[in-house]
Amino acid sequence: MERLLKMAVLADGSKIHKIGQWIASLKSSVSQLLFARGVLLYILSFFLGRAIVLTSISPFALAFLATAIIAKRQFAFPTFLFAVAGAITVSFSHASYILLSGLILMMLYKKWVHKVEKRIKWMAVSTFVSVVVGRLIVQAVTGTVVIYDVATFVLEAALAGFLVMVFIQSYPFLKLKAPRLKLKVEEMVCIVILSTAVLTGFVGLSIYELSLEQIGAMYLVVMAAFIAGATVGSAVGVMIGLMLSLVSAFHLYQVSLLALAGLLGGLMKDVNRYAVTIGLFVSAFLIGMYNIEVIPLEQLLLQAVVAAALFMLTPKSLISKVAKYVPGTEEEKEENEQYLQKVRDATASRVERFSEMFEALSHSFAYIDTDGKPSDPNSDVDEYLSRVTEKTCQTCLKKHSCWVNNFDRTYPVLQQTIMSIEENDTSNVNFNVGKLKNFCVKSDQVVDQMRYELSYYKANKRLKQQVKESRKFVSEQLNGVSEVMNNFAKEMVKEREEYFWHEQEIRRMLEAHHFSLEHLELFSIEKGNVDVEMTVYFNDYRGEGEKLIAPLLSDLLDETVVVEDEQSVNERNGDRTFTFSSVKNYQLSSGVAHAAKKGNFLSGDSYLMLELGKSRFALAISDGMGNGERAYLESSETLKLLKQILQSGINEQVALQSINSILSLRTSDEIYATLDLAFIDLQEPHANFLKIGAMVSYIKRGSSVYPVESGNLPIGILEEFDVEPVREELKDGDLLIMVSDGILESMNFSENREAWLKRKIREIETEDPQAVADLVLEETIRSNHGHIIDDMTVLVTKVEKSRPKWASFSSVASV
Missing domain, CATH: 3.60.40.10 (PPM-type phosphatase domain)
Structure with a gap:
């Protein structure tokens, strides 16, 4: 029975594993389809081809086509076709304008733009020209051209040229891999403009009398509020509402509705998703009550329900992934901390390798003189004697008698003579020369040669000593550098558990005393070497840094901590950055x-x-x-x-x-x-x-x-x-x-x-x-x-x- 149960468990585990593999494979396939094969670009292009504001102005499709030509030329022509297809769903004349202007734009790129250096700037100019020429030709064919039409076409072309610069900032984030860890503020604005432009393409599309553009707008605002808070949520709501109101005066109420939804949802984002959706429902109810003659309250609430459902069904992993790119979010901060930790670990590892290299070099210089063998103090004297005898004894007939038969007599006398000459001891020199004359027939020549070679002997001896000292100096320096680098690496990889506990305690302590902590960084909590940096917001600063926060840190770290540096923009209000350090006893x-x-x-x-x-x-x-x-x-x-x-x-x-x-x-x-x-x-x-x-x-x-x-x-x-x-x-x-x-x-x-x-x-x-x-x-x-x-x-x-x-x-x- 137990064996059957085990087999059943294994079978279930295998099925779960296969399901997980299938889901991962499906995600990978969808990702490849949307990003690598350009399907997402085609979808966006279709709806941008439908997008029209102020009853007749449509600069979005041509601007997006120009961006596709610059950034991903292999997807440019299908993008163009999908834009024309989207325009056909609006009207034939609108499709003719998109077709003709798009062909002119691609021709200008092929004949001129791709040959110049600053392609983006000249692509914007080409888009301007394409829109004006395309509109004039279509208008001339379908009717008469008046001054008002020309002014409208120029305005539309100028907007298209401007949108090229906007969309090119958004395009990298439509790819599979983003180029950097987080978005800039201007890139966020550009992405919101692109998303709003796409929403205008949903105008006129509905399911069971529920407008898709309004559902999409609510969804984007709720998502922005949940990810980035009330400020970003309300700003996104205002931008989307203004764009939709340009499509039709019917959508004027969207500005107040979406802005209020973004504000309330952002204020409730720290609670949970359900609280954010409650902010959306409250906004829809309040605005619906005052605009009941424009749109039925039931329809508005149903649209809010659908948007909230889509928001609740959005995977948490997707929201976290998007939040990593938005500045100021907790996910972005965590991503940066992980990145910095990886950089710190990699740097510490590299520093340790360098430390080991310097230590090995230090050892090699320390032992290069001995080479594992004891040094011979008489080696220099022997070398000196060899140079003397080479020029005196080598040509002497008694060489064999002196250096073979009577070596024990000859070598000590010459060695003592050398020492006497080196010490400039005249009496000993004369005594040793007398002993040398007893058996050497060239004693005077030998002594003269010894005096001549003495300067070379001393110079060689000093040179060897300097080389030895230099090697020792280099060895000590390399060893010192190795120690410094090793200590530095150890500091970099110091365990963060204790730091994490102290960080949590500091946050709890400051919160208990009603301080608004914006940023906290613990560089060191070592006894006697505390280094803490924090940024705190004050409405009315009265010296709380040194009067309250420093004593609180002293109590927590069990040593006296003082404010070493204090920086602020405003004297009394706003953020203040403090640097706390151990007081010197x-x-x-x-x-x-x-x-x-x-x-x-x-x-x-x-x-x-x-x-x-x-x-x-x-x-x-x-x-x-x-x-x-x-x-x-x-x-x-x-x-x-x-x-x-x-x-x-x-x-x-x-x-x-x-x-x-x-x-x-x-x-x-x-x-x-x-x-x-x-x-x-x-x-x-x-x-x-x-x-x-x-x-x-x-x-x-x-x-x-x-x-x-x-x-x-x-x-x-x-x-x-x-x-x-x-x-x-x-x-x-x-x-x-x-x-x-x-x-x-x-x-x-x-x-x-x-x-x-x-x-x-x-x-x-x-x-x-x-x-x-x-x-x-x-x-x-x-x-x-x-x-x-x-x-x-x-x-x-x-x-x-x-x-x-x-x-x-x-x-x-x-x-």
Whole structure:
């Protein structure tokens, strides 16, 4: 029994699957028939051939034919035939006009328009000419031509030329594939005009005394209201009503009926479809009551019932598909978000691939020197010796005796001689030459050749070292770039679940406090790095952004959030866009004082104050070797490199190694620069000091002064160096004083200079950073009797706890 039941279930499932396949196949066939084979164009052309306004003006069919010729020429002639067929259902003279004007238009295109560049413009002109000529010929054959007729024909031709420009905006959306993700506003208007023109072709057609054009008009308005809301629904209603009223004064009531239906239906669109149709029935009832002498109320309500039924039978998938192309709809926003998510994922994947590539390149440069083999320190010496012996021992008769029979004696003596010559040790050179003379008959020639080859040996050694250092530098840089790109990719693909929950909570919270939220975007909700953007509508803005919304966000995200930026068109009313970010637990205020040697314009000292992200800050002083323009260029170049590398996101120690490598490899001149660098964390207040040949710094806390020092050679002296950071905790009210070497080295007295500066800092009563910097510089100059004998720079930074203007409060009442 169970087996039979399973077989029955499988059979039912197979039938359902086949039915689904059949429905999908039917949809595909209908789609291909309507769009790929042009049947939809033919249907539209037929009804546009019937469309007449103001009793005799019919510009629609020729304009649509011109559009078909430009956009889809293979469908142009059948489109023309269907337009003529539609015109025949109206009158023979009307069909003659469409036939004759269409032939003239196609002839003009073949003989002239297709050869010019701006085809659309000249196609509109050709349409104008075709309409005027066709109308004049038909009128001349069927009757007399008067001035009024000529004016009417020119007006009709002008409308036809204008409609070419309108229909060409609508034509891409009659194809199987739309060219872009959403419509522009002007394209929406053009599509509504085309739809209205097609509706005028239904005038005179009815089923059981129910007018098809009125049913179609109601259907389009209800659809527009449900998709885009009251504004678009009422606008579409006005446009369709005006067009129908041009056909006959009988349709004047359609303007008010359709506009009201679009307004009421759009207001009810957030409820459901049934509520939108209720808006249509209310409009039909109200307008029918006041126009009962024009159209029976029962007939109007029946037409509304048919339009509502068609609307209810419209598949939800079709409505959603149309809504995706209309700006401002929820479906369009969702489609854009999905598209952006796909772009974000694809970009993150590509960035990860690049990160892996840079990491592989970094490893290849890191191991290219060793190649898996240990390096031989004597390889350079052996190469040097080979060049010396090639020009001395190769032609000697005792070569076999020295290098084969007595190798252990010959090689050490020559090696020691080379080392003595390289070290310029005369006594050892003479001693080793004496040992060499005991068995070498060309000792003087060998020593002379060693001295000659020494310069080549040193140059080769230096070149190899520079190549090695360059490879190491490139490896470190590639590895740093790989890390930055990898971190960037991880940020891009960060899971959205937590973001979605927070977004819903923010929407709920603002709705509970009666804020009209227009747009919300969460860029980051990471602790200490919150970045939220929202647009809120206000009728009378009184600072609610910082007074209410920021504290509410602070309560939700469990950290203090403040308004970082605020933009609005109107001061009190309308939309306002806020950018909220994490408040820095601590904030900095800085002051700097500097003076050039002997009062010159250019100082060899340079300083930098750089914000890194939302919670880190970098302070730096660089002192170029010497004074004047050359020292200024060296120190400023060092800080410029530091700024660019740090802003790229590379680790600070890797940045310093990179700068050192660049400066040491860039030139052989002895141009060096000191660097006093401090990184301050504003969330958990502490400073990491990196001092490369720099002077001692000081932290003033109340009446106490603490020195901070570290010993490293200036940047550019050594090709390899290690920087040991010094970490110091900071507190509210601390003053961080950084000075260049000119402050300490220009003092002219016997007292310990560092102790003197420490005492002067302790004696300063003010806590203003700029005042402290000015006082330190002034005391230093006074101690040297007013002379400035070196470049001096003082950089003072005060650390203060942030105190937001508006504090957060809990939205949940405590029990």
